[in-house]
Amino acid sequence: MIVDLKNINIGDVIRKGVEESGISVQRISNFFQCSERDIEQMYQSESLDVKLLLRWSKLLEYDFFRLYSQHLILFAPPAVIEKSENQQNKKKLLPQFRKNLYTREIIDFILEQIITGAMTKNQIMDRYRIPKTTLYKWISKYGNLKK
Structure with missing residues (x-):
């Protein structure tokens, strides 16, 4: 299932997931009552x-939330980290997630941008803040790029 990670239309994505899974409308109606x-x-x-999306994720056995996580990884602006001493020492209530978590879908998306010529390696590194060594490891591990 190919999804536009920049403009996520979750209803369309769910419809595609239902079509791929072959689950009947009757079963879906019963599940959601x-x-x-x-x-x-x-x-x-x-x-x-969110509760509905969680139920769809369970029914279709697909993590729809990951689409939004991948959107944040690719398109969120870089965080400005200017913290005072008080803020640095405070314990945060919300769990902290590492932003540099790259899934295979993200890697494929990045490599496709290079292969198709949509972006250069330098543009990828600048726009998505991917370290040069990481990008070159992906290139050597996941695909031979045409130069």
Whole structure:
């Protein structure tokens, strides 16, 4: 399933997931305890409530939240880290995630940008803040690029 990570339309993605899985509308209706019309409205929605998205993830056995995580990795602006001493010593309530977590889909996306000529290696490193050594390891490990 190919998804535009820059402009995620979750309803379309879910519809594609349902088509790929072959799950019947009746089973989906029973799972969500809603009508077929409600399901069609979900397919047409650009965004869904988190609880609904979690239920879709369980039903289709696909992590739809990862699409948004990958969007953040690729398109979130770099964080400005200017913390005072008080802020540095405070324990944060929310769990902290490392931003440099690259999935195979992200790596394939990055390599495709280089292969198709959409971006140069330097542009990739600048735009997505990927270290040069990491990018070259991906190139040698995952694909022979045409120069």
